[in-house]
Amino acid sequence: LNGGIIKSNILNQNEKRVKDIWQADSRSWNANKVKQVYGQDWGEKICNIPIGDEGQVDKIIWFHNPHGCFTSKSSYSWLLLKEMGYGPHRFFWKAIWKLDTLPKIRAFTWRVGHEILPTNCKIVTIRQGFDKGCPRCGAKTKTLLHTLKDCPASRAILSIGGWSRSFISKNYDRCIVWLEDLMHVLDKRAMANLMTILWNCWxxxxxxxxxxKEEEAKQIWEKASNLNKEF
Incomplete structure (x- = not known):
């Protein structure tokens, strides 16, 4: 579970099934117990899982079909998407082409997802002796995630744009994971605004x-803001 530790010692001998951490008098989660065992982050996610009615019977659901039913066609489509690289980030790949923004920014988002932009960390894989560090802040490794999110220059722009620390302080290993996380909580307009800011950061x-030549963070944010208004 994301490297976290399950504190199973909190459970007593009678708490061996999922229903044993429900409230005793209702079909709802015992939130305090769940968070004690699984931690705050995973505990909240677990408590958001709805508990069905008592008369409901479990059934197998095929995730890759909107109706939950397995078909040869849906299986074939899933294999094609997986081969094309949609794989575990299918939500991201479907969402980027629906962003209400300029085509060049949608194309930029696609490149970010594939991490094919020429960052120092990418260049060093094809050119020996190239410095993979960040020339702006001195970070040892300049990945795409560092360039767009973690570099102080980019963080300053995002902060001016009103993006709270909770959106930019969490650690990720790849850009696509970070952006897909945000897509689950932001509407399309807000996500389009974010990608416009990141495009200007790049x-x-x-x-x-x-x-x-490097412009001030406020100037970059104003450029992105004006571009969003004009579109």
Whole structure:
């Protein structure tokens, strides 16, 4: 469970099944017990799982069909999508083309998802002796995630744009995981605004490296804001 520790010692000998951590007098989760055992983050996710009526019978659901039924067609489609790289991030790949923004920003989002933008960390895999560090903040490894989210220059822009620390402080190993997480909580307009900001962050990074010019965070945010208003 994401590297966390399940505190099973909190459970007594009679608590061996899922229903044993429900409230005794109702079909609802014993939130305090669940969070004690699984931790705050996973505990909240578990408590958000609805508990069905007592008369309901469990059944097997095929996740890759909107009706939950397995068909050869849905299986074939799933295999094709998996082969194309949709795999575990199918929500992200479907959502990016529906973003209400400029086509070039949707294309940028696609490149971010595939992590094919030429960051230092990417260049070092094809060019020996290339410095993979970040020339702006001195970080040892300049990944795409660092460039768009973790670099102080990008964080300053995101902060001015009103993005709270909870959206940018959590640790991730890949950009697509971070963005897909946000897609689950943001509406399409907010997500489009975010990608416009990140697109401007990327352009600002390029101007800094190749032209020696880097604009202030407020200027970058204003550019992104104006672009969103014009679209």
């Amino acid at each position: 352009n600002n990074r390029n101007n800094c490296i190749f032209r020696g």
